[in-house]
Every structure is written in structure tokens, then in C-alpha cells.
Amino acid sequence: MCMNKYCDIIEYDKIGRVLFVHIKNVEIKYFYKYDDDDDTRVCKIYSKNNKSNYKTVLFQSLTKENEYIDNKLIQEGDIYNVEITYNNLGQESELKRLNKEKNTEYKKITFRNTFGIPMIWVEEYNKSKNVIFKVDLDKIKNKT
Numbered sequence: 001m002c003m004n005k006y007c008d009i010i011e012y013d014k015i016g017r018v019l020f021v022h023i024k025n026v027e028i029k030y031f032y033k034y035d036d037d038d039d040t041r042v043c044k045i046y047s048k049n050n051k052s053n054y055k056t057v058l059f060q061s062l063t064k065e066n067e068y069i070d071n072k073l074i075q076e077g078d079i080y081n082v083e084i085t086y087n088n089l090g091q092e093s094e095l096k097r098l099n100k101e102k103n104t105e106y107k108k109i110t111f112r113n114t115f116g117i118p119m120i121w122v123e124e125y126n127k128s129k130n131v132i133f134k135v136d137l138d139k140i141k142n143k144t
Contacts, residue, residue: 017041050077064097091116 009022013034021030030046045056055076060068069090075082079101085094097106104126110119121132 038062040071054078087112088115
């Protein structure tokens with residue numbers, strides 16, 4: 001049983017890994033499945049009250065610090081389907097979104113510096129591409 005105010009039911013396996021979480025007041029359920037090597041897991045999240053993304057599948061890997069980080073997320077909903085790919089630090093690197101109602105597609109690829117800060121984005125909306133750069137205006141102003 002979960003001991004905090006946010007969840008009503010939580011189940012663990014024999015070695016203490018979370019298998020199931022049910023948050024009753026918002027009707028969200030989390031199901032966890034671990035691979036044989038115990039270094040990756042898949043989390044399936046269902047929310048019947050959320051029409052935009054009622055089904056989410058999250059692929060995660062275990063870090064050296066013994067924490068799970070996101071590798072990929074797939075969401076399905078009545079309006080949108082979303083797929084997000086993450087880098088080896090768990091930061092978003094690519095996002096794809098399909099609007100089912102309008103039949104439009106959006107894609108964003110993010111390039112980060114060595115510190116993980118987003119520096120360049122390439123966005124594509126219905127085959128029209130834009131490139132966006134992050135700049136430090138203070139550095140530019142001080143150089144003139």
C-alpha cells in the first residue's frame with residue numbers, strides 16, 4: 001500500500017521493484033515490466049480520463065547511479081499520437097506529433113552542447129522546415 005497522498009495502491013515484486021501503481025483520484029494506472037538483465041524496463045500508463053493521451057508506453061534504462069532515465073516515450077490519444085526519443089542523459093532529442101483531427105505532422109530535433117543545453121532545433125510542420133538557434137545576446141552585444 002502506498003503511504004503518501006498521491007497514490008492509493010502500489011505493488012512490488014520480490015526484490016522490491018515497483019510493478020503497479022494506481023492513483024485512484026485521477027484514475028491513472030502504471031504497469032512496470034523489467035527485462036531479464038534488470039537494466040531496462042517498460043512502463044505502460046493508462047488514463048481513461050485523459051482523451052489526449054490515454055495510453056503511454058515509456059521505455060527506460062538504469063543508470064550507474066541506480067536511477068531509471070527515459071529512452072523513448074510513445075503516447076496514443078484521440079487527438080494526438082506523440083513519440084519522443086531521448087539521449088543517453090534522458091533529455092529530449094526528437095519529438096514527433098501527429099494531430100489526428102487536422103491530419104498534421106510536427107517534428108522537432110534538438111541538438112545540445114556538451115553540457116546538455118539545447119542549442120539548435122530543427123522543426124518541421126507539414127513538410128515546412130525551420131532552424132532555430134539559441135544565442136547569448138549579452139555576448140553578441142559585448143563584441144560590438
